[in-house]
Amino acid sequence: xxxxxxxxxxxxxxxxxxxxxxxxxxxxxxxxxxxxxxxxxxxxxxxxxxxxxxxxxxxxxxxxxxxxxxxxxxxxxxxxxxxxxxxxxxxxxxxxxxxxxxxxxxxxxxxx
Amino acid sequence: xxxxxxxxxxxxxxxxxxxxxxxxxxxxxxxxxxxxxxxxxxxxxxxxxxxxxxxxxxxxxxxxxxxxxxxxxxxxxxxxxxxxxxxxxxxxxxxxxxxxxxxxxxxxxxxxxxxxxxx
Numbered sequence: 001x002x003x004x005x006x007x008x009x010x011x012x013x014x015x016x017x018x019x020x021x022x023x024x025x026x027x028x029x030x031x032x033x034x035x036x037x038x039x040x041x042x043x044x045x046x047x048x049x050x051x052x053x054x055x056x057x058x059x060x061x062x063x064x065x066x067x068x069x070x071x072x073x074x075x076x077x078x079x080x081x082x083x084x085x086x087x088x089x090x091x092x093x094x095x096x097x098x099x100x101x102x103x104x105x106x107x108x109x110x111x112x
Numbered sequence: 113x114x115x116x117x118x119x120x121x122x123x124x125x126x127x128x129x130x131x132x133x134x135x136x137x138x139x140x141x142x143x144x145x146x147x148x149x150x151x152x153x154x155x156x157x158x159x160x161x162x163x164x165x166x167x168x169x170x171x172x173x174x175x176x177x178x179x180x181x182x183x184x185x186x187x188x189x190x191x192x193x194x195x196x197x198x199x200x201x202x203x204x205x206x207x208x209x210x211x212x213x214x215x216x217x218x219x220x221x222x223x224x225x226x227x228x229x230x231x
Contacts, residue, residue, distance in 0.1 A: 001174065034217040036157070043207055043224055044149075044157060049217035087157050091216025098171050101147060101159035101216050 002026050002090050006104030012112045019075040021107045023088035026069075029099075032091035033071045035064055038106075039084045048073065049091070080111055114138035114220060116208055121225030128198050128229070134191035134208030134222055142166075142186035145211040147218055148193050150204035150227075158204070161193065162211070175201075198229045 003026040013019050023033065031051040036044040046055045048064035051071060061076045075082055088104040120132040134146070148160040161182045162171045170182055179197040184190065191208050205226050209218035 043221035046219045049215045093216045103157040106156040
């Protein structure tokens, strides 16, 4: 099974700060990496798929990058509305056999 | 409106069974792979299962293999998760989600339904 390791588990930053969350997979997943935002009590929302492709309707303050085993989610200019938990997910579509869709443990983002 | 509505959750005793449903509307349900994701209280997201567009290919996380079965009725735009042999560790909010083609990403989610396994 592919393990996804996210860091940090939580962070506190000021409005306007640039925030970066890291995600590492236990094996090469090419660019099959997705990022979600989940606000308290709500279903997750897809932010980025295939490592760097911004989902329709998501502001360009969010960006993603990386390939292989190391990935990042960056929030440029953190806003109060960005307070949420963020999860990475390996998409399972990097080999001939579907490899599940395991998630990282999440990063809780707060405003300082 | 493009929508997924989860239902069927509730309180069940350990060893019991429950069937969750997910009703799709506003899009061509039969064109999409669908997944189930769960979230235990206060915990992170856990991918549970996936079914292809035709219902012919299914994948499960190891912890539910042999106990959970996902299926779909494309004529009725319905997705199901049959859960047998339920354990306390299965207590969670269960979400159905639509998969973006060839990415494994879920771009549309239901509101979730709570399953509580307790005596």
